[in-house]
Amino acid sequence: MVRWELAEFRAEKADKNILGFKADILIPDEMYNTMHTLIKFIYDGQKFMVNGSELELGYSIYEIKRRLESLLENNLINVLSKHSREEEYLRAFRLIRMGVHPYDKVVILDYAYNDKFLTVGDLLVKYPHSIGEELCKEPLRAETNAVSDIKSFYELLAEICRSKVRINIDLNNINEIIEILLQAIEV
């Protein structure tokens, strides 16, 4: 399997339960380390596209959908849902890679439910793809519009700390989805 890096991954379930996702993958050039080829995957609920062309996935599509559904059942999204008074019209999960240590990556995780969001930033994802004990031992950033007072904000911070295993499951799901897609286009 070719070496790849993830720039951004977004999964969402929007209007009328339509599942979608997009992923921007960087494939480093074998000769020039600083150069990358960008591969853009998009799924709009009907078709998979890769760099603008339709991609046939066969039965793999069910595996990808199962993993996307799992990402959107994240406990942090479910916590956000408790702070929204509206009927569900959007749930979304996004991962943005910010920087690269020699083998580890600093990422931002973004969760959304309707108009409520939670961003957890500057998490260190250790090689190959897991959050370690550092999750709540190292500085991080958190931003949300879901709570209305300091006490609820602290409760949300506690939920982040309880989510280490779940975040690792999500990272594994993303990794598996990308591996399936890259195999499908025979990179």
Place this chain on the structure above:
Amino acid sequence: MVVMTCSNGIIQEFSMETRINEPIYISGVPTYNLYLEKHAHEGYLYINGIRAKALPGGAHYQMIEPQLFSYFDEICQLFNGNTAIFVDDESYLPFIIRNDSGTMLSIEIVGTTFVMNTKLGLDDIRDISNRIERIFRFEIIPLLKEVGLYG
């Protein structure tokens, strides 16, 4: 909001707003909203800018001063050097902690969004905040209630 500054584990100054059901008389005026203070380099409690012992019933207030300040010292002992702490007066959880090397914790409210930046891990923040909350809930507030300066 409660604002306090510490130096090497000792409370230097604090200010704290409280609201009471039974008024105390300040300059003859029944007063329900209190502003409690300790100034730096002084070991006295001030209530709405007046030294507590000068108020009617002041002997009671004076009696609790050492105990009250020692409870604030307990909070200060969580930190080294000079530290400023801002505490939410509903939850008694800290939202800003600054020391000599910069801001250790900052929870800002921008519009409807809470933004937290920290130099500490969440485990440390939760440990510090739990201890501050407990000292307020189980020590400072009950003591203030005893002499009618809270609730």
